[in-house]
Amino acid sequence: MIARALRLLDAFQEPQEALSLTSLAARARLSKSTALRLARHLLDWGALERTDGGQFVIGLRLLEVASLAPRGHGLRAAAMPFLEDLHHATGQHVLLAVRDGAEAVLVERLSAHRAGRAAYHVGGRLPLHSTGVGLILLAFAPLDVRERVLEGPLTIEPGAPRVGPDELRRRIAAIRREGTATNTRELPEPMSSVAAPVTGPDGSVVAALSVLAPTGTFDPATARPAVVAVSRAVSRAIRARS
Incomplete structure (x- = not known):
């Protein structure tokens, strides 16, 4: 599960990139149902956020964690x-x-x-x-x-x-x-x-x-x-x- 969740995060390739569920699942090589289930967990934790249009973007929680490196x-x-x-x-x-x-x-x-x-x-x-x-x-x-x-x-x-x-x-x-x-x-x-x-x-x-x-x-x-x-x-x- 962790490996697949990381594949979702790795799907983002450009700054401020917003992805639909279909694009996110395709880039992570996951089914849409699996991608959605994992994305919900990442949304709850703050690693992902959703735009007003429903697309997924990288969440601020990752910036907080990265600042500790x-x-x-x-x-x-x-x-x-x-x-x-x-x-x-x-x-x-x-x-x-x-x-x-x-x-x-x-x-x-x-x-x-x-x-x-x-x-x-x-x-x-x-x-x-x-x-x-x-x-x-x-x-x-x-x-x-x-x-x-x-x-x-x-x-x-x-x-x-x-x-x-x-x-x-x-x-x-x-x-x-x-x-x-x-x-x-x-x-x-x-x-x-x-x-x-x-x-x-x-x-x-x-x-x-x-x-x-x-x-x-x-x-x-x-x-x-x-x-x-x-x-x-x-x-x-x-x-x-x-």
Whole structure:
């Protein structure tokens, strides 16, 4: 029952998305009767809510629970003053992400007007092999995680050619040597980023932060010192809290 209820929650894929019972059941691969029975339990607990039109949306109770996650809210609280400084200094998107298995999860995103379109929302999942923060988290992940990603599909974006594992291995080695990562994507519009690691009390990488801006109006080399300085300041703040 718990597994099926979690499948209902996992059916929501976009912020503020509202689903009918039919759509909810189809995405969760459940019958409508089973989906409705489980949805009622989730409604009672507050994990789901219903709109005036009768559709299902994620409930506020989940936000309350998620705020207790130390790798989310706690990390964000320590990092936010420094992320805001970086955001104001660059006038561009600033991202903070953590690794969850073979993916990254965006913990915070500060966005700017006319800074280009950011493809990922807070709470959304990012690929490790094709985003700035993801490449940092991949480079400093355990070996088995790196190998799992290298053995998987390495497309950059829909319609783009596959990245070869040998090329990705070279990028990972360079990131581990240099301590920063740069990345460029073409869709939904050309964007470039520079990212650096955030370390915990034991020196291990616990998160990654980056500046993301439109390609052509942004020089990653110029932004790199500021990104590195902020990542080190966040790392010190985390150690002080510990």
